[in-house]
Amino acid sequence: MIKKQESFWQKLAAKKKPFFVLAPMADVTDFAQRQMLAKYGKPDVTYTEFVSADGLVSEKGRQVFLKELHFGENERPIVAQIFGSKPETIKKAAALIAELGFDGVDINMGCPDKAVIKQGSGSALIKNPQLAREIIRAAKEGAGRLPVSVKTRIGFGKNEIQTWLPEILAENPAALIVHLRTKKEMSQVAAHWELAPEIVAMAKAKGVVILGNGDVTSLADGRERATDSGMDGIMIGRGIFGNPWFFNEKKDIKNISLAEKFRVAIEHANFFEKELSSKGIKGYHVMKKHFKAYVSEFEGAKELRAKLMETENAGQAEKILKDYLKENIVV
Numbered sequence: 001m002i003k004k005q006e007s008f009w010q011k012l013a014a015k016k017k018p019f020f021v022l023a024p025m026a027d028v029t030d031f032a033q034r035q036m037l038a039k040y041g042k043p044d045v046t047y048t049e050f051v052s053a054d055g056l057v058s059e060k061g062r063q064v065f066l067k068e069l070h071f072g073e074n075e076r077p078i079v080a081q082i083f084g085s086k087p088e089t090i091k092k093a094a095a096l097i098a099e100l101g102f103d104g105v106d107i108n109m110g111c112p113d114k115a116v117i118k119q120g121s122g123s124a125l126i127k128n129p130q131l132a133r134e135i136i137r138a139a140k141e142g143a144g145r146l147p148v149s150v151k152t153r154i155g156f157g158k159n160e161i162q163t164w165l166p167e168i169l170a171e172n173p174a175a176l177i178v179h180l181r182t183k184k185e186m187s188q189v190a191a192h193w194e195l196a197p198e199i200v201a202m203a204k205a206k207g208v209v210i211l212g213n214g215d216v217t218s219l220a221d222g223r224e225r226a227t228d229s230g231m232d233g234i235m236i237g238r239g240i241f242g243n244p245w246f247f248n249e250k251k252d253i254k255n256i257s258l259a260e261k262f263r264v265a266i267e268h269a270n271f272f273e274k275e276l277s278s279k280g281i282k283g284y285h286v287m288k289k290h291f292k293a294y295v296s297e298f299e300g301a302k303e304l305r306a307k308l309m310e311t312e313n314a315g316q317a318e319k320i321l322k323d324y325l326k327e328n329i330v331v
Contacts, residue, residue: 008103009079009113009175009209010043013233018226020247021177023213023237024081024151026050027286029310031070038074038266041248044233046075050108051178053084053093055118068279069100077103079149082112083129085120087138094142104174105143105204107135112183123183126156129167136171144246145279147174151213151235154195155182160197165202175209177235187238191215196229204230211235219249242293244268258298262321265294269314284313291317300328 012019022029022037024047034046048069055061071078080097082105084090094105108131111122118124125132139148150173154161159182168176178199180191191214203210211233216222222234236246244264245251269287276282291308295301304324311317 005145007174008045009149013209016044017233018222018231019064019233020219021211021233021235022047022240022247023235024048024050024108025237027282028241028289030068030272030282030286031072031275032074032268032287033240033244033290035072035271035275036244036264036268037247038072040244041246042074043236043247043252044077045104046071046077046078047106048078048080050081050083050111051069053082053089054086056082056096057089057092058136062302066100067279069097069281071102079104079106081106081108081151082139083108083116084135085125087131090135091138091142094139094146094148095144098143098146102146104147104149104178105139106149106151107139109150109168109181110183112153112186117183119134121166123153123156125166126152126160126183129164131315133167133171136168136173140171149173149175149177151179153179153181153183154192154199157182159192159195161199161202167201169175169202169206172206173208174237175211175233175284176203177211177213177233179235180212180214193225193229194306196225197292200230210235213237219247242290242296262325265291266314266321267320268294269317273314287314287317295321 020043026049029047051065051068053319056065060185069080083095097105108122109125116122150168155164180193180195200210209232212229212231213235214229216225216234216236217239228233240246243253245253270291272287277284288309292305295305307320308317316323
């Protein structure tokens with residue numbers, strides 16, 4: 001009997017608890033953001049933004065989505081996340097992701113976006129467990145040797161972990177990532193970490209690597225939550241906004257000077273322009289949400305942000321930030 005090869009998920013879980021993973025976020029975890037993280041504080045696992053499986057396998061959409069899936073070797077292990085509601089399309093998309101050299105495929109079964117739900121994708125699959133299982137099987141078939149993971153929520157309108165999660169676990173994904181809120185709750189309530197031990201027990205009974213997601217503010221906070229719950233890993237989303245040092249053990253955002261933050265913000269903007277906006281992959285306006293995060297929590301931040309929102313390119317933003325530092329003699 002041939003022993004099944006361990007996935008990078010299993011190796012990480014055996015080596016480091018908890019390990020930390022970058023969450024997939026639309027118009028946030030693009031190539032520029034991921035490169036800033038790779039340089040200043042690399043996560044143990046990197047995720048792309050989620051992409052449409054339908055778009056990825058269509059002749060018209062493929063070229064657009066392939067650009068969004070561009071990654072650097074310094075981001076490994078890197079997982080491409082896809083969403084869709086057609087098993088055959090998911091299978092083809094997973095095969096393409098394997099061809100592109102990714103380290104894993106993740107299926108989005110938690111996105112609360114109305115447009116995604118309307119397609120029967122994302123969190124809509126919580127209400128259609130039979131289709132969800134077919135999709136996991138199709139992804140595995142297409143991905144070949146690549147591990148297939150699933151990211152989901154605790155339920156659609158209410159806590160459904162006892163009925164929903166066993167359906168996913170029955171398909172033995174390489175890893176299961178659970179955002180500890182329902183679709184209905186979005187991010188308007190605190191993540192339900194009190195449910196984490198119960199979820200961990202369910203995953204461990206099936207031998208599935210399990211990760212928690214929601215409201216983790218620092219590495220120390222993540223470690224404490226993992227210790228309390230037994231989670232193998234912690235996925236971080238909003239915590240990385242304006243903080244490419246989040247995963248850096250040696251850096252604390254509280255101790256990073258304004259000059260250093262602005263220097264990295266300028267580097268980020270210039271890289272974004274060179275690699276994304278100048279190539280028509282993303283509009284420059286996407287960079288502005290990062291400025292909002294870099295420029296916060298100091299006197300004059302509101303006014304400075306307002307100026308940055310008026311910029312049309314990285315050069316203008318760089319001048320505004322450098323002028324502020326000169327005028328305020330910030331070092």
